[in-house]
Amino acid sequence: LSTTPIHAPPEPSEADAHAGDAGARRLRYHHGDLREALIAATHELVIERGGENFTLADACRVAGVSTAAPYKHFRDKQEILEIICRRGFDRMTANIHAAIATHGSGTFAAIVAIGHAYIDFARHEPALFRLMFGQHPVLKAAEPVDMAGQACFGSVIQEVQNYIATAGIKTDPRVIAVQLWTFVHGASCLLIDGDYAKVAPDIDVDALASAAAAAFLKPSN
Amino acid sequence: LSTTPIHAPPEPSEADAHAGDAGARRLRYHHGDLREALIAATHELVIERGGENFTLADACRVAGVSTAAPYKHFRDKQEILEIICRRGFDRMTANIHAAIATHGSGTFAAIVAIGHAYIDFARHEPALFRLMFGQHPVLKAAEPVDMAGQACFGSVIQEVQNYIATAGIKTDPRVIAVQLWTFVHGASCLLIDGDYAKVAPDIDVDALASAAAAAFLKPSN
DNA sequence: TGTACATCAGTGAACGCGCGTTCACTGATGTAC
DNA sequence: TGTACATCAGTGAACGCGCGTTCACTGATGTAC
Numbered sequence: 463l464s465t466t467p468i469h470a471p472p473e474p475s476e477a478d479a480h481a482g483d484a485g486a487r488r489l490r491y492h493h494g495d496l497r498e499a500l501i502a503a504t505h506e507l508v509i510e511r512g513g514e515n516f517t518l519a520d521a522c523r524v525a526g527v528s529t530a531a532p533y534k535h536f537r538d539k540q541e542i543l544e545i546i547c548r549r550g551f552d553r554m555t556a557n558i559h560a561a562i563a564t565h566g567s568g569t570f571a572a573i574v575a576i577g578h579a580y581i582d583f584a585r586h587e588p589a590l591f592r593l594m595f596g597q598h599p600v601l602k603a604a605e606p607v608d609m610a611g612q613a614c615f616g617s618v619i620q621e622v623q624n625y626i627a628t629a630g631i632k633t634d635p636r637v638i639a640v641q642l643w644t645f646v647h648g649a650s651c652l653l654i655d656g657d658y659a660k661v662a663p664d665i666d667v668d669a670l671a672s673a674a675a676a677a678f679l680k681p682s683n
Numbered sequence: 684l685s686t687t688p689i690h691a692p693p694e695p696s697e698a699d700a701h702a703g704d705a706g707a708r709r710l711r712y713h714h715g716d717l718r719e720a721l722i723a724a725t726h727e728l729v730i731e732r733g734g735e736n737f738t739l740a741d742a743c744r745v746a747g748v749s750t751a752a753p754y755k756h757f758r759d760k761q762e763i764l765e766i767i768c769r770r771g772f773d774r775m776t777a778n779i780h781a782a783i784a785t786h787g788s789g790t791f792a793a794i795v796a797i798g799h800a801y802i803d804f805a806r807h808e809p810a811l812f813r814l815m816f817g818q819h820p821v822l823k824a825a826e827p828v829d830m831a832g833q834a835c836f837g838s839v840i841q842e843v844q845n846y847i848a849t850a851g852i853k854t855d856p857r858v859i860a861v862q863l864w865t866f867v868h869g870a871s872c873l874l875i876d877g878d879y880a881k882v883a884p885d886i887d888v889d890a891l892a893s894a895a896a897a898a899f900l901k902p903s904n
Numbered sequence: 905t906g907t908a909c910a911t912c913a914g915t916g917a918a919c920g921c922g923c924g925t926t927c928a929c930t931g932a933t934g935t936a937c
Numbered sequence: 938t939g940t941a942c943a944t945c946a947g948t949g950a951a952c953g954c955g956c957g958t959t960c961a962c963t964g965a966t967g968t969a970c
Contacts, residue, residue, distance in 0.1 A: 748946095
């Protein structure tokens with residue numbers, strides 16, 4: 463863990479520099495945007511050691527402020543985690559939309575790409591992924607987080623619906639969406655928790671997910 | 684959390700009772716089997732609040748001994764968790780074997796039953812399940828835990844092999860086993876972490892798993 | 905333009921808390937004689 | 938059978954630690970006049 467503050471207050475302005483020794487040494491008392499700096503620090507720490515092990519005191523250290531400073535911007539420790547979590551869902555939703563756009567809505571390739579986007583998210587941000595989907599009682603109860611999650615899953619259902627309409631499949635799109643979700647979620651968890659590595663280290667997770675998508679989307683009759 | 688000690692030392696013996704006031708009041712100094720009592724207390728606490736939030740001090744309280752007592756039986760806090768975890772894998776393996784035996788080795792029903800057994804385990808012991816498969820750096824490095832996990836997955840591969848041999852499927856059994864595992868693992872996680880409940884509360888997880896098994900085991904040509 | 909003032913984002917010290925682990929100890933137990 | 942003794946599973950107090958949160962405060966900043 464680096465000890466040099468990130469998102470530190472800006473250097474003394476030129477006016478300060480011209481104000482003599484005292485002025486030149488004086489740092490800015492107010493942080494530029496401590497709120498965002500603390501969110502960034504928290505995100506960094508969550509990435510580094512996971513949401514369970516994150517401490518507010520460390521986020522303060524990283525941001526270079528006293529441990530009392532966050533309470534001017536957040537209700538409590540929990541609120542920062544909620545924000546991180548909600549933004550995570552927003553980003554995942556964006557990734558999914560991007561994947562669909564790249565491959566064309568209504569195509570099988572788009573469905574597969576959604577799955578890969580999900581797994582990629584977990585791969586690149588394992589700790590955040592765990593925070594978003596894991597069992598964290600307080601986060602589960604937070605409404606903004608909840609809505610961001612709903613929106614994310616809604617995007618998947620919508621696209622599955624688009625695909626099966628064009629492909630002439632009759633199964634309930636929600637069921638197929640849940641099947642896909644279940645599989646890529648399992649793949650994500652087993653991947654980032656190192657369980658695949660223990661038991662089947664040579665596995666190609668993306669290929670696995672593609673095959674699963676094909677299995678679920680085979681016309682059933 | 685109950686405050687009355689479980690697995691407390693046995694009541695004073697009859698000899699004590701006949702030994703007058705001092706003897707009657709005297710409790711046994713040595714615990715009958717503190718090692719197992721602490722493992723049981725730990726298991727109970729892990730069930731209650733999860734492996735991350737478990738404290739050794741609480742296990743001592745539950746077992747009714749001082750916080751120093753465990754160090755006569757265990758290296759450190761970690762070792763008790765390892766034992767819990769290894770026993771978890773052993774029990775899951777036993778459940779899987781039982782499921783196979785019930786439905787007959789080599790049948791499709793046995794494959795489905797393995798999946799249901801896996802999900803059932805997670806459903807009944809969510810915290811232990813998380814401890815076994817989640818990202819807990821120290822547990823992941825523990826060799827006995829590792830071997831118990833390997834054995835568990837080995838059972839699944841073996842049975843998949845039995846089935847596809849009789850069904851005339853040509854796919855690599857390890858790939859199919861991983862597919863099944865991935866799906867039921869995803870289902871278990873989404874179920875116990877309350878993610879299904881948020882987004883698709885009406886879902887029948889067991890039916891979902893059965894359908895997935897069928898999809899993976901359809902002859903591919 | 906200069907000055908008085910309200911605002912409020914920061915500080916730093918302290919709080920109560922509970923943890924894991926260590927330590928010298930004590931006293932129940934089983935065994936050798 | 939009785940006794941001396943070694944063993945070792947327990948105790949209880951203490952350790953250093955770090956946490957989240959609160960508190961009265963300070964001083965930089967922007968604004969009204």
